Amino acid sequence: MDQEFWFPVQLSLWVSSVTAVIVLITGIMAGRLFAKREFKGKIIWETIFILPLVLPPSVIGFFLILLFGTNSTVGRGIETLIGSSVMFTPLAAVLAATVVAFPLMFQSAKAGFSSIDADIEGAAKIDGANEGSLLFYISIPLAGRALVTGGILSFTRALGEFGATLMFAGNIPGKTQTIPTAIYVAIESGDMTLAYTYVLISVAAAFILLSVTNSFARKIN
Structure with missing residues (x-):
């Protein structure tokens, strides 16, 4: 198997890894905010x-x-910074995967932070813990199971992202072709052996990640 075969696998793993880091950070921030604060427009957001x-x-x-295309203000701003449009690039694949994976991390983080006894956090504040210390030494460890689950589910979701990626990042071999789009092309061209191979890789990766999640959950329980 040559580089042409492995490129979609490598790109998918890279996109999923970067996406997981992004949604882990943003999901924790948003999840804690929505779990612990009441503010105007909360339901809408x-x-x-x-x-x-x-x-x-x-x-x-x-x-x-619409948001990042060449006809948008954001898109033109990014083009000025990096010298090219974000569309049809690996970055576009990351953006698409991040959008579809973020809800999973957000919901997991919110559920995890909501389950923490307010008295525990209150006692930490009385002992002098600031918001940063409270988050990193109390809240995140106590919500660890939910956060790990959300992170793994987000990675898996990003690994399987197809529709938005195809529209926004395209399907350029050697540049933006991921496993899902490679499967699509293989089926369209009648190369079922290649399609089956990519499908098996996807199923194996998802199975391993979900097994890790279930194993972690059992240990916590």
């Missing part, structure tokens, strides 16, 4: 955050093109 779970991938891709 929460709905927006989880909307990608139910929107068709083509709709997500459409909005990404």
Whole structure:
């Protein structure tokens, strides 16, 4: 198997890893905020955050093109900074995967932080813990199971992202082709052996990651 075969696998793993880091950080921040604070417009923002779970991938891709395309202010700003459009690049694949994976991390983080006894955090504050110490030494460890689960599910979701990625990042061999888009092309061209190989890689990766999640959950229990 040559580099042409392995490129979609390598890119998918890279995209999923970068996405997992992004949604882990943003998901923890947003999840804690929504679990512990009440503010105006909270329900609306929460709905927006989880909307990608139910929107068709083509709709997500459409909005990404509107926001980051060459005709948008954001898109032109990025083009000025990096010298090229973000569309049809690996970065576009990361953005698409991040949008669809974030709701899973957000919901897991929010559930994890909501389950923490307020008295525990209150006692830490009385003992002099500031917000940073409270988050890193109390809240995150206590919500660890939910955060790890959310992170793994987000990675797995990013690994399988297809629709929004196809619209926004395209399917350029050796540049933006991921495992899902490679499977699509293999089936379209009638190369079922190649399609089966990529499918097995995807299933194996997802199975291993979900098994790790279930094993972790059992140990915590």
